[in-house]
Amino acid sequence: MSEGGSVQRLGPGFRWPGGARVGVIFNIAYEGWSEGQVPGIGPMGNPLKPGFFDANAASWGLYGPTRGIWRALETAARHGIRTSVMTNGVLAETWPDTVRAIHRGGHEVIAHSYGMDVIPVYLDESGQRENIRRTTGLIADLTGTAPTGWISPRGTGSAIHARLLAEAGYGHHGDCNDDDLPYLLREGEREIVAIPLTMDVNDLPSAIRYGNNARAMLEQFVDAFAAMRERETRPVMLDVTIHTHVYGRPAGHWVFDEIMRQVKAADDVWVGTREDAAQALRASRAALTDSGL
Template sequence: MTSERNIRRLGDTFRWPNGARVGIIFNVAYEGWSEGQTPGIGPMGNPLKPGFFDSNAASWGLYGPTRGIWRALEIAGRHNIKTSVMTNGVLAEKWPDTVRAIHDGGHEIIAHSYGMDVIPIYLDEAGQRENIRRTTGLIADLTGTVPTGWISPRGTGSPIHARLLAESGYKHHGDCNDDDLPYLETHGAADIMAIALTMDINDLPSAIRYGNNARAMLEQFEDALSAALTRETKPIFFDVTIHTHVYGRPAGAWVFDEIMKQTRAASGVWIGTREQAAAHARAALS
């Protein structure tokens, strides 16, 4: 694991652009799976016996590229908010129009591994390097822009993955959950900003794991924003995350819309992408 002596953290005087103490990042998890693979969970909840293809879960996941990503982009455009879109390499292969639309809309594309079933901790070093190379290349070749940020499936890299990302030229990653602010990791001659993938306002655990209705996520956001602005005194940021196959659907997308509306109306809040957050934090540490 990365040792503390290789980490530089931001202090209490740090502020987001325009002097804001509170930062909010809107993430869209746009996810795909390798050929023959399906989401590990589905809307029915009860898994099939091992070794059987779960057509229900597979179809549920395919809502993302069919409808969900378009609805998420429409909502973000309505509020003129640029999001950070976690995008698997397989989507650049199978649904290139959607990935081009994300890029053309000015949103940040976060590399999200080749597929949701390709999790770095399951791979040896050579396999991790190849997955980084393959995923990066698929996105860059399609959009003409090399992604600078990475988040692994389920936010789970490996003890060496941040170093491999830094050595591959990545500027930030979200495979961490241990700070309220970005921090700088140094790995030999390379470094990378770590930006926690906060899970408090995230549709998948809220709706699928805990069985909450969509309004519960809105209430969670409202409480978190109120606490950040009126109870916290130190700089902070948090994510708002939807998955295109979960709250990319009408029953939940309205919450993403409403949260964006309320965030736009709030004073003292900075809204930005993970790439912008990384650059701003890095400058503050220089």
């Protein structure tokens, strides 16, 4: 979403590194909330009356740093897959060992706002700038590397947020859903790659919003993956996303493991991080057009 940037999209001639037409990105949503804040809804599915602290939802969310992130990192290491880990700045303050482990494991640390309750569209311009500065600094101070990618809570930036991210030195963001591929967004003299965060294979809406069991997410992946490889003719990208407090748990995590196994077995598919995807676009500028057709 942008207030006035120009867009260039990838045409049908684009290919992922190695010549692959289909690309897969594994995302891990590692989420935390500001002090005194909790997830808006917990595993029971019914929010409390306004003004009451939801201890159930708070405890549910804390599973992520306690157990879920470690299980997800172990699975990714076993398959030799580098993931993109959406990480809130508050977690660098409260669970620093986990954020260091993500970085040491070779994964991409994606800035995910200070907390899940800090959503850019609710902030004025100065508030958005401060949130970017604060989140970036917390992660960079801990890992020694400033994040190059950003995804806002619920993928919701603001009309000016992409410009502010570009001005802050970010190379890509995921606050969009309007393409099958990354595209280039120019904001004045700066540019930033927009990488859609596709929701087709995502544990939170599948399990929490729609009440599906874990096998339903696997079936969704299998069908989408087959369609992309066998029916589509144009280049496409598929996100596979889990949250550490949702399918970081054993009852659902086996699906993430199985999807990784199936993707690794496919020799016609590219697998990389969101930063890798941004770099692939920049290396393929000749494939960019004003329409993407």
